Amino acid sequence: MKEKTKYIIISIVSLISFILLWDLVSKSGIISAKKLPAPSKLFETFIYKLGNKNPDGNTLPIHIWTSLKEALIGFFFGIVIGVPLGISMAWFKKFDKFFSPLFDLIKPIPPVGWVPIMITFFGIGIMSKVSVIFIASFIPAVINSYSGIKQTREVHKWVSQTFGASNRQVLFTIAIPSAGPMIFTGARVALNGSWVSLVAAELIASTKGLGYMIQTARLVGRIDVVFVGVLVIGVFGAAMMEGLSFLERKLVKGGRRS
Amino acid sequence: MINKTFTKDMRETWMYGILGFLVFLLVWQAACVFTNFGKIFPTPKVSLAAFLQAFVEPIGRHTLLGHISISLRRVLIGYTLSSITGIIIGLLMGYSKLAHAIIYPIFCIIRPIPGIAWIPLAILWIGIGEPTIHFIIFMGGFSQMVMNTMDGAQHVDTELVGVAKVLGAKENQIFRKIVLPSSIPYIFTGLQTSLSTSWMAVLAAEMITAREGAGWLIIAGMQTGRIENNVIGMIAIGLVGLILATLLRNAERRLCRWTVRSR
């Protein structure tokens, strides 16, 4: 326990010295403030954006809320559809053979590439954004639940043979619980994916959202607002990942992470 | 007997795979015919024809193969760099708790920042040439590589390390003989996933100022309203990604036979 606090202190010191170093580099003019605004300036901008709509038309809390909403809805559907699909692909051979090649082809296409297609399907409302995020989280959800089940499949077979359990019983009582940690890893990757694809999704017809804020700030050349947007994405992303890891530790016994 | 079931299995695999594609194409066709989708989106037939034609007729400055090879070169450069630094940082963080405490908080904040969001910063810092494109691709693969390697180095059998220590092994011996080998399977997983994420980052990277590349096809398709270029780019990225993943999976199977990872 004492050792743990020591490392936490080191972490904090590390973060602070990183910020100080950054401040020093920026203020000493080694890199001009135009290229790397000082942290103090960014903090100022952050405070300013909390209550001010300029230059992009909405305050920072509204942007954050919009992005969180879109990312979480997309993530939710990605998990709800992706995990069962991954499990069925791993469990039912014909399913596997039917979907796998298609899936392998679609997998490498980056979410940004889907943007124009999603607009034509879902129009300009929130749905087109959610659907881009959905794809980004759906794919890792499928992959991980698929390999989670696959990895232990042989063992399940022996178990079912030995005890005469039905295929369904084995699936629900043994295979899925034992794939739990893998599925959670998938959820973590999926959450990361949905958050990462946010900016791409908000290239579509947006008036708010962190991605939109960054885009507009780029256009008007407010590099400080760009930085604030990027850092907010980073901090919120990190917080959500930690939250999910916490959930995993609570829910899955014998998780992958020791 | 075994041979026979094997071929039957193979036949089924092909059959269902092709069936899957057919259903997909059918849905695509139906969407074109029955919904607004068709007003702007080409049918499968038109897309396929455009795709094949792109091998002979140049789009912009190159034919499709030219675009793909340009993108591949960019990805390989960014990917190599991100793999090397990713493995070093990952091992460092997995092996030493001190390094973990120092780097991890900063890494955590950098990790969720998407490739597209790096673009404005990369332009300011590095400019608009090829190095910027490599940087975006680098960022695309980097965090995957770090996470996987770190995982591997953290999952070293602590008893094994303890025994080695008792037997008087030095720090660097433990690192080379125990930590490194047992991290290898994880590193390979990292190499695989980071290759696919690097390849995916090519689209964001080529948004900058590129005038060629598979990602550029999609972007130019969007910008000029020539949606067939968009489709060609997507098919190309999908296919190449598939090929790259298969190659690396086979390489892993050959190189580390001792790890039985089913995938």
Added chain:
Amino acid sequence: MKKLVVVLMVLALVFPLFAQGGKESSESATGADMTELGVMVQPYFNGVVAMYIRDQGWAEEEGLDIDMQVYSNGSTANEALAAGLWDIGFQGAAYVFGVINNDAKIVGNYEETRGDTLFVRKDSEILKAKGFNPTYPEVYGSPETVTGKTIIFAPGTSLHQLVIEYLERIGVGVDDVSKVPMDYQTGEQVFATGEGDIAAFPTPWSLTVGDTYGWVPIATLSDFVMSTGDLIVSDDAYNNKTEAIQKYMKLVYRAAEELEADHDLKARMLVKWYEENGREGDLDACRQEAELRILITPEVQKSMDYGAPEAAIADFYAYIGNIEPEQAEMFKGNVVDNLWKEVLADK
């Protein structure tokens, strides 16, 4: 010992990160060779002059080493300006931001932008009301027909300005319509699928969508205000490469004269420029665009109200909150006429 190594390695990894940035900035500063000139264009109409100059080989004759840089949009172009990557650029309305953030200068005009147009579908009720404001008899729309409609446009561009001007002229409040910001590229696709009621397009889109989809133009920006494409020069180049900039400006006016004298040539050059950038070069559409968008020749430059369109667009950006009012004033001060006056003194 182990800890020391770890700390050293961390430092070794962090240091190049910063060193890299430092090196870059010094590099761009030392690149100030008198004859080297970075020219910024985009893959749209504004690139045709730069391409013509390049193809004619005029720059070499003048002793200029041109590095022509094509940026896909105003954002990247402005970021590159901040990074000190180009000296002179051809740019539309987004020049305001480049000037404000980098103390760049507007030194002249190269075109009068026309063709920014609002479209509706054939069956729109807006077409029933024509000439509501007697000053603009050709403009469609009235408060009854436009209120509550959805307008698709690219934010922060002259199209945005068009929407604001239009609403003002027909007496509709800015908040009485729903505005959907979107690239015109995607806008075309979306409008084609039946989303939105009014959509704004620049050339060359505005020249083709009428034929392709049967959409009907209801107003253009040139109905209301004049807008121009401008030559923007970085602060560094303005002060330290004045001679090279003036040489290049001379070529811009020379190209404008030649291309305006022969619209057929202008259209063909436009086709070439578009094809070079991966777009279909439709000769008919390019002919129309060549007729519509007028390059600024020396005579026009001398006779026009220099600085008025720039002031109008700056006020517009201040109005929608993209910039602060005092920034708009600073911008107006950076629209300078000394360079083109010297360049055109002997014409």
